[in-house]
Amino acid sequence: MMNEKIIEALQAQFGEEGVYGVGESHGILQVTTAVENIVPMIHFLYAHPVFKFQFLTDLAGIHFPDAKGQELGVIYHLHSLENNVRLWIKAYAPIEAPTFPTITGLFATANWMEREAFDFYGIIFEGHPNLTRILNMDEMDYHPMRKEYPLEDATRHDKIDELFGR
Amino acid sequence: MSEIALVNSPNVGLDKTQKGGPYVNELSTLNLGPTHPATHGIFQNILTMDGETIVDAEQTVGYIHRAFEKIAERRPFYQITTLTDRMNYCSAPINNMGWHMTVEKLLGIEVPKRAQYMRVIMMELARLTDHIVCNSILAVDTGALTGFLYVYQWREFIYEIYEEMCGARLTTNMGRFGGMERDFTPVAIEKIQKLLKELPAALKEFEGLVMRNRIFMDRTQNVGGISAERALNYGFTGPNLRAAGVDYDVRAMNPYSSYEDFEFDVPVGTKGDTYDRFLVREEEMWQSLRIIQQAMDNLPEGPYHADAPHYYLPDKQDVYHNMEALIYHFKIVMGEIDAPVGEVYHSVEGGNGELGFHLVSDGGRTPYRLKFRRPGFIYYQAFPEMIKGTTLSDAIVTMSSMNVIAGELDT
Numbered sequence: 001m002m003n004e005k006i007i008e009a010l011q012a013q014f015g016e017e018g019v020y021g022v023g024e025s026h027g028i029l030q031v032t033t034a035v036e037n038i039v040p041m042i043h044f045l046y047a048h049p050v051f052k053f054q055f056l057t058d059l060a061g062i063h064f065p066d067a068k069g070q071e072l073g074v075i076y077h078l079h080s081l082e083n084n085v086r087l088w089i090k091a092y093a094p095i096e097a098p099t100f101p102t103i104t105g106l107f108a109t110a111n112w113m114e115r116e117a118f119d120f121y122g123i124i125f126e127g128h129p130n131l132t133r134i135l136n137m138d139e140m141d142y143h144p145m146r147k148e149y150p151l152e153d154a155t156r157h158d159k160i161d162e163l164f165g166r
Numbered sequence: 167m168s169e170i171a172l173v174n175s176p177n178v179g180l181d182k183t184q185k186g187g188p189y190v191n192e193l194s195t196l197n198l199g200p201t202h203p204a205t206h207g208i209f210q211n212i213l214t215m216d217g218e219t220i221v222d223a224e225q226t227v228g229y230i231h232r233a234f235e236k237i238a239e240r241r242p243f244y245q246i247t248t249l250t251d252r253m254n255y256c257s258a259p260i261n262n263m264g265w266h267m268t269v270e271k272l273l274g275i276e277v278p279k280r281a282q283y284m285r286v287i288m289m290e291l292a293r294l295t296d297h298i299v300c301n302s303i304l305a306v307d308t309g310a311l312t313g314f315l316y317v318y319q320w321r322e323f324i325y326e327i328y329e330e331m332c333g334a335r336l337t338t339n340m341g342r343f344g345g346m347e348r349d350f351t352p353v354a355i356e357k358i359q360k361l362l363k364e365l366p367a368a369l370k371e372f373e374g375l376v377m378r379n380r381i382f383m384d385r386t387q388n389v390g391g392i393s394a395e396r397a398l399n400y401g402f403t404g405p406n407l408r409a410a411g412v413d414y415d416v417r418a419m420n421p422y423s424s425y426e427d428f429e430f431d432v433p434v435g436t437k438g439d440t441y442d443r444f445l446v447r448e449e450e451m452w453q454s455l456r457i458i459q460q461a462m463d464n465l466p467e468g469p470y471h472a473d474a475p476h477y478y479l480p481d482k483q484d485v486y487h488n489m490e491a492l493i494y495h496f497k498i499v500m501g502e503i504d505a506p507v508g509e510v511y512h513s514v515e516g517g518n519g520e521l522g523f524h525l526v527s528d529g530g531r532t533p534y535r536l537k538f539r540r541p542g543f544i545y546y547q548a549f550p551e552m553i554k555g556t557t558l559s560d561a562i563v564t565m566s567s568m569n570v571i572a573g574e575l576d577t
Contacts, residue, residue: 011248025508025509025510026272026508026509026510028511030509040402054398055398055401056401057520057522057539058514058522058524058537058538058539060524060535062526062535063535064246075524075537077511077522077524078256081398081414081419084419084420086511088511094246107399107401108396108399108400108401108547108548109399109400109401109547111547112543112544113544116543120235133228134227134228135226135227135228135231135576135577136228136231143380144233144236145235145236149236151233151236151237151239151240166454
C-alpha cells in the first residue's frame with residue numbers, strides 16, 4: 001500500500017521520533033510532526049520521485065485550548081495528483097508563541113491560506129511575504145476562530161445549555 | 167464607468183524634473199471595485215497603471231465575510247446546509263450535496279442508489295447553471311448581449327426544477343443526510359426531460375453566436391493565460407485548471423455519489439487563457455447534459471433516502487401517529503443528536519473546482535472545526551499575476567472567465 005510506503009520513507013528520513021500520530025481517517029493518511037520538521041518534510045515529499053506531493057489542497061488552523069503547550073495547530077493537506085493519494089501533516093505549537101515556518105516558497109497558493117490562518121487563529125508564519133489579515137478588518141484586535149471567543153451574545157437566555165441537558 | 171475613480175498615486179508622484187510634459191513616466195492608481203458592475207461581486211483591486219497597461223494589482227477581499235466557519239461551530243449539522251448554500255450561490259445544490267456526503271462519511275450512512283442518481287442529476291443541473299452564468303456573462307463583458315439572452319432563460323428553467331425539488335430557487339437547502347427530502351415529482355421529471363430536449367438547441371445557438379466570433383476571439387485569446395505549472399502551484403482546480411491542460415476532475419479521480427457509473431469526458435485546454443476557460447466550460451455543459459441523460463435513463467427504482475432514523479427527518483404523518491417518529495423528529499430538529507468522533511475530508515467537483523469540507527468532530531452535536539476548501543478563494547490570488555502587463559479591459563474579461571464568486575471567496 002502507498003500509505004505504508006510513505007510512512008516508511010518519512011520515518012527513514014526523519015526518524016521514528018520525528019513522525020508520530022500516524023493514522024488513517026476515512027482513507028486519508030495523517031501524520032504529526034514537530035514544527036521544525038514541516039518545511040523539510042514538505043520539500044522531501046514534493047521532490048520525492050514516487051510520491052510527488054506537489055499539490056497543496058488546503059491549509060487549516062485549529063485550536064485545542066486544553067492541550068497545554070500544543071494549543072494551536074496547522075493541518076497541511078497535500079495531494080499527490082499522480083498517485084491520487086492525500087496526506088495530512090499536522091503540527092502544533094504553544095499559544096504563547098505560535099510560530100510556524102512559511103511554505104510560500106514552495107507553494108504560491110499557501111500565501112492566502114497562511115494569511116487566513118493568521119487572521120483567524122493568530123498563527124505567525126515566519127518568512128511570509130505579506131502576513132496581514134485577509135477576511136476580517138484590519139482594526140480587529142483578536143483572532144476570532146479561537147475557542148475563547150464566543151459566537152453568540154452572552155445575554156441570550158433562550159439557549160442555556162443546562163435547559164437542554166447539555 | 168463612473169465607479170472607476172482615477173486618482174494620482176500617493177506613492178508615485180509626478181517627476182517634475184522630467185522634460186516632455188507632466189505625463190511622462192507617471193503611474194496612476196485605479197480603484198477597480200469594490201462595487202463595480204464588471205467585477206460581478208464585491209472585489210476590490212487597486213491597480214497601478216502605466217497608461218493603459220496594468221503594472222501591479224493589489225487585492226482586497228473579505229467584504230462579505232460572514233464567519234461561516236465560526237457559526238458552524240455552534241450549529242447542529244443539519245443547520246450548516248443553509249450556510250453552504252450561500253457560498254457558491256450560482257451552484258448551491260453542489261455545495262449542499264457535498265456537505266451531506268461529508269457528514270454521511272462521518273456517520274457511515276449508505277445512501278441508496280436512486281438517491282445517488284438523483285443527487286448526480288441535481289448536481290449536474292447546478293453545474294449547468296454555474297457555467298451558463300459564467301460563459302454568458304463573459305460574452306456580455308466582451309460586448310455580446312444577445313447570446314446571454316438565449317441561454318439565460320434556461321438557467322431560469324433549471325431554477326424551476328430546483329423549486330419543484332426543494333421549494334427554493336437560489337439558496338436551495340436541497341437534500342438531507344441520507345438522501346433527498348422527496349422523490350422526483352412527475353412535474354420535475356417532465357421539466358428535466360424538456361431541458362434535455364431543448365437546451366442543446368439553445369446552447370448551439372449561443373455557441374454559434376460567440377464561439378467563433380472574431381471579436382470575441384480577439385478579446386479572449388491569449389488574455390489572462392496561466393501555465394499548467396503555475397496553475398498547480400497556485401492550487402487551481404476545476405475548469406480553470408483544466409483550461410491550462412491538467413485533467414484533474416474530482417468526479418473522475420475520486421468518484422462520489424456513483425459518478426463511476428456514468429460515461430463522460432473531461433475536456434482540457436492548452437493555454438489556460440480566457441478563451442480556453444470559455445471552451446472548457448462550454449464542453450462541460452455538454453458533458454453535464456450527457457450525464458443527466460444517462461442518469462435519467464438508468465434511474466434505479468427504490469427508496470430515495472437511507473434508513474437512518476437518527477438523522478433523516480421522519481414523515482410528518484408518522485410524527486403525528488408514531489411515538490418513535492415524534493421522538494426522532496424532536497431530537498433532529500433540536501439538534502440533540504451527537505455525531506461520532508472523527509475527522510473526515512470530502513470533496514466534490516463544484517462549479518469552480520474542488521470544493522472540500524474538512525470536518526473535525528469531537529463527538530458533540532456541532533462540528534469542532536469545519537474548514538471549507540473554497541476553490542474561488544484559492545485561485546483568485548493568482549489574479550494579479552495573470553493580468554500584469556495587460557490592459558484594464560483584459561483584466562475585466564480575465565476576472566469574468568475565472569468565475570470568482572464573492573460568497574464562496576469570503577465565506
